[in-house]
Structure formats: C-alpha cells, structure tokens
Amino acid sequence: MNLELNATNLIKRFGARQLFSIDTLNLKEGDSIHLNGDNGVGKTTLMKVLAGLDKPCEGQVSVTPAKRKLWSSNLHPRVIYLHQSPYIFSGTVRENLAYGLKLRGSSRQQTNDAVDKALSWSRLEPLAHQQAYSLSGGEKQRLALARAWVLNPGLLFLDEPTANLDKKSVQNVAELVADLQNCGTAIMVSSHQSNPVTELCKQNMLLTGGQLKKNVVNEALYA
Numbered sequence: 001m002n003l004e005l006n007a008t009n010l011i012k013r014f015g016a017r018q019l020f021s022i023d024t025l026n027l028k029e030g031d032s033i034h035l036n037g038d039n040g041v042g043k044t045t046l047m048k049v050l051a052g053l054d055k056p057c058e059g060q061v062s063v064t065p066a067k068r069k070l071w072s073s074n075l076h077p078r079v080i081y082l083h084q085s086p087y088i089f090s091g092t093v094r095e096n097l098a099y100g101l102k103l104r105g106s107s108r109q110q111t112n113d114a115v116d117k118a119l120s121w122s123r124l125e126p127l128a129h130q131q132a133y134s135l136s137g138g139e140k141q142r143l144a145l146a147r148a149w150v151l152n153p154g155l156l157f158l159d160e161p162t163a164n165l166d167k168k169s170v171q172n173v174a175e176l177v178a179d180l181q182n183c184g185t186a187i188m189v190s191s192h193q194s195n196p197v198t199e200l201c202k203q204n205m206l207l208t209g210g211q212l213k214k215n216v217v218n219e220a221l222y223a
C-alpha cells in the first residue's frame with residue numbers, strides 16, 4: 001500500500017535559534033528528492049523530524065495510512081532514516097539483517113529466506129558471517145541499505161550516504177538506491193553537493209536561511 005507523509009507548519013528551534021520553519025511538505029511513494037543545503041543548515045535535523053526520530057517545536061508530521069509503532073520511536077515501520085555513519089548492531093552481518101525481521105515477528109524460515117535475499121541483493125554474501133563492526137565504511141553502508149531493504153521501506157531518508165566513501169563504494173550505494181527507487185520507495189537524500197546518489201533524484205529541495213525551497217526540478221535527469 002502506498003504511503004504518504006505530510007508535514008505542516010514545522011518549526012524547529014534549538015534554544016533561541018530557529019533552525020527552520022516549513023509550511024508544508026508532502027512525500028509519497030515514487031518521489032525522489034535531493035535535500036541540498038550548506039553544512040549546518042539543518043538537513044539532518046529536518047530528516048530526523050520527518051522520520052519521527054526528533055520532535056518539532058511546532059507543527060505536525062503524519063503518515064497515511066497510519067500504522068501502530070511496533071518497536072521503535074519511528075513514525076511508521078516503513079519510514080526509515082539512515083545516518084551517514086550507519087548504526088551497526090553487535091553480531092554478524094547475517095544477524096544484523098535478521099534483527100528488524102525478528103522484531104516484526106517473522107518466523108525463522110521467513111527471516112532466513114529474507115536475509116538470504118538481502119545478502120544477495122547487497123552482494124554481502126561473502127561477508128555474511130563476519131562481525132558487522134569490522135566491515136569497511138562502504139560495506140557498512142551497503143549493510144544499512146540491505147537492512148532497510150528487507151523491511152520494504154515506503155520512505156527512506158538517506159543522510160549523506162556517500163560521505164567518506166571512495167568512488168567504487170559510491171557507485172555501489174547508488175546502484176542499491178536506484179533499485180529501491182525502482183521498487184517504489186520514496187527517497188530523500190541529503191548532501192551539500194551533487195553525487196551519483198543525488199543524481200538519481202527527480203527533485204531538488206534547498207534548505208537555506210531556515211526556509212525550504214521546494215520543487216526545483218533536476219533538469220539533468222530530463223536532459
């Protein structure tokens with residue numbers, strides 16, 4: 001079922017400093033947005049607010065159709081935020097991939113089958129039994145994407161997913177993100193500069209001076 005996220009009258013302040021004020025923002029499956037803006041303008045904070053991981057000072061974020069929060073403070077189980085330094089659970093790559101599925105109540109057989117598919121999807125099969133903390137930066141980013149992929153994300157927030165990655169790893173991440181897009185996952189990618197992942201996006205939004213400039217069409221994609 002298609003998900004739609006709506007944010008209205010969002011204001012975020014830290015102390016006396018107002019970071020942003022956004023009247024409306026709508027995201028739905030199929031959307032792909034490059035969230036651009038200089039360092040420190042509030043891209044991470046905005047994406048965390050949209051994903052339900054941080055609270056706005058004013059305003060609301062809602063996702064329809066609504067679903068009960070199962071195991072986390074996320075707004076919705078199919079709205080997923082990935083930090084630029086992926087959070088890795090203790091245990092092997094396989095165990096990391098199984099984590100969310102077990103919490104969702106998948107059976108052992110369902111979990112094993114889905115983990116096998118995710119390992120193949122992310123080309124992490126040779127590393128399946130390696131301790132996840134020992135992966136390289138690029139491998140960790142692929143693991144984080146695969147962990148999201150098994151949960152069938154409707155909306156995926158990618159916070160600087162290519163920061164500190166070499167060219168080959170950036171390309172690998174871009175291929176996985178493109179595949180998620182083709183499956184209908186809406187993506188919002190933050191980055192202060194263009195890269196192969198942001199180039200997949202049909203729209204640009206610019207966070208500047210506390211305002212979100214929306215619906216800037218990415219001409220390069222239609223050239």
Ligand SMILES: Nc1ncnc2c1ncn2[C@@H]1O[C@H](COP(=O)(O)OP(=O)(O)OP(=O)(O)O)[C@@H](O)[C@H]1O
Nearest residue numbers: 014015019037038039040041042043044045046192
């Ligand atoms: N919990 C907090 N308390 C006070 N200030 C904060 C807090 N979290 C973030 N900030 C400040 O809010 C501003 C925006 O931070 P944020 O990480 O959202 O920006 P960003 O656009 O993602 O930056 P970058 O591109 O460098 O990652 C920064 O000046 C930061 O110091």
